[in-house]
């Protein structure tokens with residue numbers, strides 16, 4: 012085994028430390044006990060990282076689209092000459108605003124810095140936006156309005172020290188699992204700590220809530236205006252803080268009083284119980300140490316920025332900011348959502364927390380870069396950017412580390428736009444994605460484990476991502492590609508980097524440049540990290556900014572501890588927030604609200620988590636979850652398929668009625684796309700309305716209709732090798748251990764299943780070891796293909812979705828030889844012994860299935876701890892504990 016390498020997880024903004032070791036039989040991944048974010052813990056996605064480091068599907072060489080329309084391998088020189096030349100021609104003819112970059116919070120800070128410098132300083136356009144526009148933009152805008160700078164004032168320790176944690180629009184248990192486990196542990200230690208969850212859905216996170224407020228989607232501003240008014244009415248105000256350190260309280264209070272002055276009015280606007288609302292307001296009023304943590308249920312809204320400020324207002328009124336255990340806390344999504352903001356990766360910012368709209372800021376950055384130009388106005392924000400590609404204003408786009416054909420709203424429009432675009436360059440680590448399909452140039456990037464640089468997590472902690480694997484094929488770092496284009500344009504001096512440490516050093520110097528009280532004071536200051544050579548950079552331990560030079564830093568380590576903010580008047584601003592309903596309201600055609608979000612074991616468009624069998628089984632298919640009564644009214648049934656349609660697009664998904672959704676809401680996960688399902692890209696359904704301040708899309712609120720998707724047959728196929736799926740009506744794909752699983756359904760009847768099955772699998776040999784069973788009278792068909800005694804594939808079909816257990820059949824693929832009982836089992840569609848069927852996975856860390864858990868509960872395990880002792884489930888990352896608890900509650904003792 013190789014020496015351990017300490018690095019940082021590439022998934023969520025919790026930013027856990029990971030220790031990786033390369034061994035002969037794979038890569039061993041463990042939590043880094045010395046990392047302050049996780050102290051050794053990892054969630055299931057982090058634990059399964061080794062399974063995603065496989066060669067499958069990697070983009071290994073630069074590719075150029077040839078005259079015949081196909082992508083063909085080429086050299087780096089040819090590809091980069093082509094990119095630099097084509098961009099140059101467009102810029103020369105149409106001006107710098109005719110080109111654009113669309114980048115990502117999954118880039119490293121160094122990549123992001125070079126992209127921003129090249130585009131803003133050398134191309135001279137601000138048309139560089141990022142998927143953080145879909146994610147953090149409302150939080151950024153809210154911070155800037157209130158604090159004068161994009162500063163997150165809370166750390167993970169504050170969460171643990173709080174006496175009240177309010178989680179707003181955050182499914183922390185699934186999306187920031189290690190942080191959630193820290194809250195769970197803190198509450199176990201101090202049971203007086205209270206948790207309130209504000210989310211229309213009941214989620215795994217509400218499992219630990221003392222109070223869950225299932226508010227009507229989009230009404231958070233009413234809720235927090237109401238809280239502001241309530242605090243004021245009850246004298247819960249810090250007058251000294253408000254007087255000395257804030258401006259604008261009167262107007263904010265006037266708006267709150269006018270729009271949400273009575274608890275009853277708020278309860279009715281938010282459609283929640285008055286007594287629950289009063290309980291929340293009272294709890295907040297009497298608890299000094301409150302952290303209000305928020306995420307996409309807040310940011311992704313046409314009122315996202317106001318939602319953020321309505322939360323911050325309550326902390327300002329009570330002076331609960333800048334002190335231990337309290338403050339408003341924006342949880343970042345991607346591993347480097349925060350780092351991207353530090354280097355100004357958004358179209359509306361400059362580098363190092365400087366602004367595009369201030370001549371002094373622009374001059375400072377241009378002086379530092381010594382660059383030929385600097386844009387004087389903001390560039391196009393993500394949604395506008397793709398509109399501009401669609402209408403031809405933007406003629407070339409370079410997309411890096413994001414998959415906009417899946418993840419933008421009105422995503423079919425994104426497809427149409429890219430189809431028309433003169434030049435589409437895509438840097439990715441995976442060859443076939445919904446977006447790479449539209450590329451004219453494909454550039455292979457180094458992936459996690461190969462790339463080297465820094466990321467910053469939700470608590471402003473900078474950590475190193477270190478390489479422990481060699482570069483595969485000709486993959487290169489993202490920053491290198493950008494720098495090479497800069498050099499080709501004649502800016503050799505500005506882009507002469509030999510490694511990420513030099514880029515980091517330049518970034519750190521820029522944060523300190525002119526950062527004094529009489530020039531342009533900013534809280535972001537990395538002066539103390541300036542001057543690191545490669546060895547020092549490689550040894551860099553995780554550190555939160557600001558990192559001042561020398562001993563006497565002019566900035567307190569805790570933001571706002573000195574009562575100083577970064578507005579011109581050095582005071583925090585209350586922002587009045589008149590509430591507005593979501594732009595598109597429901598009507599008779601689209602009577603329900605579509606809410607979209609994440610599942611526990613997948614990451615975004617699945618390009619990486621989709622490769623891991625362990626992560627694939629928890630939720631194997633795209634689904635639509637809705638209240639049982641709404642399901643009844645829509646005429647759809649649990650387990651069957653449904654059309655989910657909006658004015659923008661439609662998809663087909665499996666119906667669930669988990670009991671987690673309130674009436675009139677439906678939830679669809681964001682992850683599935685054309686690589687993993689025939690028809691499940693929810694981005695195509697989402698309305699493209701954005702918040703007027705931040706430009707962040709309203710992903711959590713689109714009017715929608717759900718209808719039955721009638722099929723003649725349901726089926727599934729497990730096969731050792733991938734099977735082409737084009738001709739079938741509906742399919743979804745799951746990666747298994749040594750097989751691929753397809754869930755299938757068809758609207759056309761199949762006359763001869765045996766022929767169809769052999770044809771689908773390519774079984775040409777009439778003498779193949781093939782077993783089949785068919786009952787035409789009821790439409791049931793089963794077949795299995797056995798090669799050299801091992802199962803090669805099996806197919807099961809039925810008119811209803813009542814098909815055999817996939818868990819049991821999956822087990823057959825690890826057997827070296829099927830025995831007679833297995834063969835009989837395949838024919839009758841039942842496992843030879845019931846224990847072989849452990850059921851769908853609940854605990855992904857130890858692969859423990861639902862049937863096994865229910866069996867153990869029947870056997871007397873009535874607590875999560877007892878289940879853990881018997882089956883190990885829930886004893887690693889803890890993400891499945893809410894489900895274990897739910898199973899215990901719903902499983903009756905045997906009579």
Ligand SMILES: Nc1nc2c(c(=O)[nH]1)N[C@H]1C(S)=C(S)[C@@H](COP(=O)(O)OP(=O)(O)OC[C@H]3O[C@@H](n4cnc5c(=O)[nH]c(N)nc54)[C@H](O)[C@@H]3O)O[C@H]1N2
Pocket residue numbers: 022023024146179180181182183185186187209210211212214227228229230231306307308309343344345606607608609610611612613614615711
């Ligand atoms: N497993 C997993 N973890 C992830 C990711 C992933 O893909 N998979 N992605 C990462 C990224 S980039 C991000 S941005 C984060 C996102 O992390 P979260 O924000 O926690 O995740 P989401 O599922 O998008 O949405 C959060 C919740 O908002 C609720 N919501 C919807 N509408 C409203 C509303 O009007 N008001 C309120 N208060 N709540 C509402 C939804 O019901 C949902 O439960 O997760 C990160 N972590």
Ligand SMILES: Nc1nc2c(c(=O)[nH]1)N[C@H]1C(S)=C(S)[C@@H](COP(=O)(O)OP(=O)(O)OC[C@H]3O[C@@H](n4cnc5c(=O)[nH]c(N)nc54)[C@H](O)[C@@H]3O)O[C@H]1N2
Pocket residue numbers: 115117118142143145146147307311344345411412413414415417418419420438439440441444456457458459462489607608609614615616617618619681693694697710
């Ligand atoms: N409906 C709906 N849509 C949403 C959301 C929602 O809640 N609802 N959430 C939004 C949010 S918060 C986010 S953050 C976005 C995420 O959406 P995307 O950013 O589109 O999703 P990813 O799958 O993370 O895409 C990352 C891409 O980069 C590639 N990649 C990985 N590592 C590297 C690397 O080092 N270099 C390069 N060049 N490429 C790399 C991956 O293979 C993948 O193709 O989705 C947004 N879209």
Ligand code: SF4
Pocket residue numbers: 020021022023024025026027049052053054055056057058186187188189190
């Ligand atoms: S909590 Fe987030 S950062 Fe930590 S291991 Fe899980 S996905 Fe990675």
Ligand SMILES: [Mo]
Pocket residue numbers: 145146147344345
């Ligand atoms: Mo995100």
